[in-house]
Amino acid sequence: MFIRGRRLRQNENIRNLVEETSISVNDLIMPIFLMDGKNKSEKIDSMPGIFRKTLDEQLKDIDSAINLGINALIIFPSINEKLKDSLGKEALNKKGLVPKAISIIKKKFPRILVITDVALDPYNSDGHDGVLKDGEILNDKTVEILCRQACIHAEFGADIVAPSDMMDGRVAKIREALDRKGFLNTAIMSYAAKFASSLYGPFREALNSKPKVGDKKSYQINPKNYREAIKEVLLDEAEGADLLIVKPASLYLDVIKTSSEASVLPIIAYQVSGEYSMIKSAAQKGYIDNDSVMRESLESMKRAGATAIITYFALEMAKLLKN
Numbered sequence: 147m148f149i150r151g152r153r154l155r156q157n158e159n160i161r162n163l164v165e166e167t168s169i170s171v172n173d174l175i176m177p178i179f180l181m182d183g184k185n186k187s188e189k190i191d192s193m194p195g196i197f198r199k200t201l202d203e204q205l206k207d208i209d210s211a212i213n214l215g216i217n218a219l220i221i222f223p224s225i226n227e228k229l230k231d232s233l234g235k236e237a238l239n240k241k242g243l244v245p246k247a248i249s250i251i252k253k254k255f256p257r258i259l260v261i262t263d264v265a266l267d268p269y270n271s272d273g274h275d276g277v278l279k280d281g282e283i284l285n286d287k288t289v290e291i292l293c294r295q296a297c298i299h300a301e302f303g304a305d306i307v308a309p310s311d312m313m314d315g316r317v318a319k320i321r322e323a324l325d326r327k328g329f330l331n332t333a334i335m336s337y338a339a340k341f342a343s344s345l346y347g348p349f350r351e352a353l354n355s356k357p358k359v360g361d362k363k364s365y366q367i368n369p370k371n372y373r374e375a376i377k378e379v380l381l382d383e384a385e386g387a388d389l390l391i392v393k394p395a396s397l398y399l400d401v402i403k404t405s406s407e408a409s410v411l412p413i414i415a416y417q418v419s420g421e422y423s424m425i426k427s428a429a430q431k432g433y434i435d436n437d438s439v440m441r442e443s444l445e446s447m448k449r450a451g452a453t454a455i456i457t458y459f460a461l462e463m464a465k466l467l468k469n
């Protein structure tokens with residue numbers, strides 16, 4: 147006697163009955179690349195189908211996203227080179243691109259969840275997430291700036307702030323700073339397990355935020371380390387994060403899986419730019435089918451335990467789910 151596993155696969159109804167994973171539009175977080183100005187939209191060569199746009203243009207995309215049922219977006223600013231300096235001071239400009247965008251988006255679409263990236267790399271002339279001095283990224287000095295940056299985002303209406311810098315202790319300090327200013331309801335979605343991955347290349351091209359010197363290995367996690375990643379996840383939970391990001395996603399499903407078991411917080415998978423571009427470019431060459439690989443990649447993250455996913459496929463996937 148042997149077990150006939152195929153009994154549960156013999157027709158579509160029985161396959162549907164035993165299906166374990168599903169994905170819905172509620173699971174999708176849409177990233178937007180924002181630039182200053184009006185009426186402009188620039189193709190990002192390394193990310194086919196994705197554009198850097200001025201706010202007026204992005205508002206049209208946000209409108210379509212909402213019509214498709216998307217509930218959340220995350221903003222990434224492309225900052226004019228002239229505004230960058232070694233302290234990333236533009237990150238604290240209340241008249242800057244991000245505060246302006248948050249308030250206009252929330253005014254026009256009050257219900258969409260606006261998430262902001264808290265880190266200095268788009269603003270920092272060195273391209274690092276923190277302040278670089280004599281070859282070292284200064285942890286505590288950076289955290290101070292990030293606390294102010296997070297409070298500004300909250301002040302202008304961000305629902306969720308997402309520190310992506312990987313400095314030590316920043317989640318606790320940001321929580322404290324938000325609470326002190328009365329932003330009790332602003333949630334923190336921390337990039338808890340963020341690896342020093344080579345898959346961020348297209349993103350750095352999109353924002354022109356590549357580190358000018360060195361790399362990010364003194365703050366982002368070594369891709370070879372699993373236990374260290376779980377340690378970071380548990381630390382951010384203990385420090386008061388509300389949601390935890392694992393990033394990248396597809397090559398780190400083991401980390402998503404364990405994080406979802408080790409922590410009681412929602413785990414957010416970040417399907418990063420390189421993951422998107424690998425699928426997109428192979429699909430454009432006809433080597434793989436875009437829609438089914440997109441779906442399979444996102445479902446694998448859900449299967450591993452992700453609650454929601456930040457993905458450049460958000461709009462496309464939402465369209466696919468609608469049909």
Ligand code: PBG
Nearest residue numbers: 265267310345346349418419420
């Ligand atoms: C920066 C940040 C990065 C991404 C999100 N926030 C890049 C980096 O750490 O160098 C990468 C996202 C992607 O590749 O899609 N703090």
